[in-house]
Amino acid sequence: MKLEAKSLNAFYGDFHALKDINIAMEEKNVTAFIGPSGCGKSTFLRTFNRMNDYIDGFRTEGEILLDNRDIYDKNIRVDELRKEVGMVFQKPNPFPKTIFENVVYGLKIQGIKKKSVLEEVAEKSLRQAAIWDEVKDKLNKSALALSGGQQQRLCIARALAISPSVLLMDEPASALDPISTAKIEELIYELKNEYTIVIVTHNMQQAGRVSDNTAFFYMGELVEYNKTKTMFTSPKDDRTQNYITGRFG
Ligand SMILES: Nc1ncnc2c1ncn2[C@@H]1O[C@H](COP(=O)(O)OP(=O)(O)OP(=O)(O)O)[C@@H](O)[C@H]1O
16 A cells, blocks of 8 residues: 655644655555654654544644545544554553464454454464464463564564554564564565555664665654665765764764
């Protein structure tokens, strides 16, 4: 699915957090959002599944389009939207339930009860998230007993189980060790064959490794958006150059 923002402004009360953002992200591609702390990356990411709706005083102007549909239109059902646009957070957040119950959670909410269907989707999602071999013999054990890296892959499996088209990832590897991080990065690379992925990251090397395109944000503005290779070798804006060479942020 294609993701676009047109003249998007976002506010937390009086604070203008996103300023006239225009961007079109390609389908089945990985887009990385980079920029110094507080520049609006997470705010922008969360507009794509309307996670900011829960925040008092938050409002947007302009459009966020998912395959040309404005997701802030009043006819859009947010629960339907979230089936299309899955999200993985910075800290793994499995529910205090079994591994199996975690993966099938979204399906059960949708009213799917048939055991064979749940088992099939659980296996498929856990395989896609590259964690099946590690958990297949303990599906009925608590998810909280898994390592941090395993929990994060389980959360990715949980997001995939509802068959989204878009996967939003907010610093999905920042709480993980290098080996788990490498696994998540490989996984992102695999998943882009099927999903449109947007990842927020503070790690320039990671953006370079996993993304096709990169968007650099600074103080609520989208400063530069380009192919990742181009952005990292010949940034157009001085602010991008300073950031990617580690001069600030
Ligand atoms: N719930 C909120 N209420 C008020 N202001 C907020 C809220 N969440 C974020 N902000 C402000 O909006 C701006 C953008 O925050 P955001 O979390 O999107 O930045 P970020 O680039 O993702 O930062 P980081 O890299 O540190 O996670 C910041 O100035 C922040 O203080």
